[in-house]
Amino acid sequence: GAVVSQHPSRVICKSGTSVKIECRSLDFQATTMFWYRQFPKQSLMLMATSNEGSKATYEQGVEKDKFLINHASLTLSTLTVTSAHPEDSSFYICSAKQTNYNEQFFGPGTRLTVL
Amino acid sequence: AQSVTQLDSQVPVFEEAPVELRCNYSSSVSVYLFWYVQYPNQGLQLLLKYLSGSTLVKGINGFEAEFNKSQTSFHLRKPSVHISDTAEYFCAVSAQPGYSTLTFGKGTMLLVSP
Numbered sequence: 001g002a003v004v005s006q007h008p009s010r011v012i013c014k015s016g017t018s019v020k021i022e023c024r025s026l027d028f029q030a031t032t033m034f035w036y037r038q039f040p041k042q043s044l045m046l047m048a049t050s051n052e053g054s055k056a057t058y059e060q061g062v063e064k065d066k067f068l069i070n071h072a073s074l075t076l077s078t079l080t081v082t083s084a085h086p087e088d089s090s091f092y093i094c095s096a097k098q099t100n101y102n103e104q105f106f107g108p109g110t111r112l113t114v115l
Numbered sequence: 116a117q118s119v120t121q122l123d124s125q126v127p128v129f130e131e132a133p134v135e136l137r138c139n140y141s142s143s144v145s146v147y148l149f150w151y152v153q154y155p156n157q158g159l160q161l162l163l164k165y166l167s168g169s170t171l172v173k174g175i176n177g178f179e180a181e182f183n184k185s186q187t188s189f190h191l192r193k194p195s196v197h198i199s200d201t202a203e204y205f206c207a208v209s210a211q212p213g214y215s216t217l218t219f220g221k222g223t224m225l226l227v228s229p
Contacts, residue, residue, distance in 0.1 A: 004158075006158075034216065034217075041224075042221065042222075043205060043219045043220060043221045043222050044159075044205070044219045046216055046217070049216060091156075093158050093159065095159075095217075103149075103161065103164065104217060106151075106158040106159040106160070107158050108157055108158040109156070109157065109158045111156065
């Protein structure tokens with residue numbers, strides 16, 4: 001149980017285009033989902049926290065108009081990178097948790113390359 | 116706020132040797148502690164966690180960790196490593212109560228050679 005999937009696993013796009021990444025909890029209801037960004041050989045940096053049905057809370061320094069997060073259902077959250085630039089190239093990882101449960105379950109990640 | 120320090124960015128070790136990956140944390144409140152493993156181009160897999168109770172926590176793949184409150188440490192150990200243990204290991208902390216967001220250390224790359 002407690003499986004989180006991400007789609008796509010890899011995406012290559014041209015500079016200036018938008019890319020949507022999906023994060024799904026397959027066998028549980030995720031009241032909270034988290035989006036992380038990981039640069040090569042570095043740690044995970046939290047970008048934002050989203051609760052189902054409400055606006056995401058962004059960490060300091062993360063542009064909310066560039067990284068649009070939607071958590072419209074208890075099993076799906078999406079991250080849209082708008083007007084992507086090469087510096088947005090990174091590994092994006094989502095995680096999900098249930099209410100009052102002390103563990104986040106991580107997705108396999110999405111490798112974004114912006115040309 | 117919490118912070119996590121993993122002093123070793125890389126730990127080389129020979130197969131079947133023991134290993135310890137160090138993790139220290141700072142927090143003004145009680146914490147939950149976690150170790151995750153990340154294989155290349157993959158997400159994170161939970162190795163083990165400390166929430167409460169016994170300070171010695173056993174996890175998957177033969178790993179264990181000991182919570183030491185006085186030294187604010189949560190070091191990860193394995194008595195005999197395999198080539199397949201080569202991966203990046205992250206220590207993470209979240210605050211009690213209520214379980215807020217995870218704060219990760221910078222990671223330690225475990226390199227197991229024959």
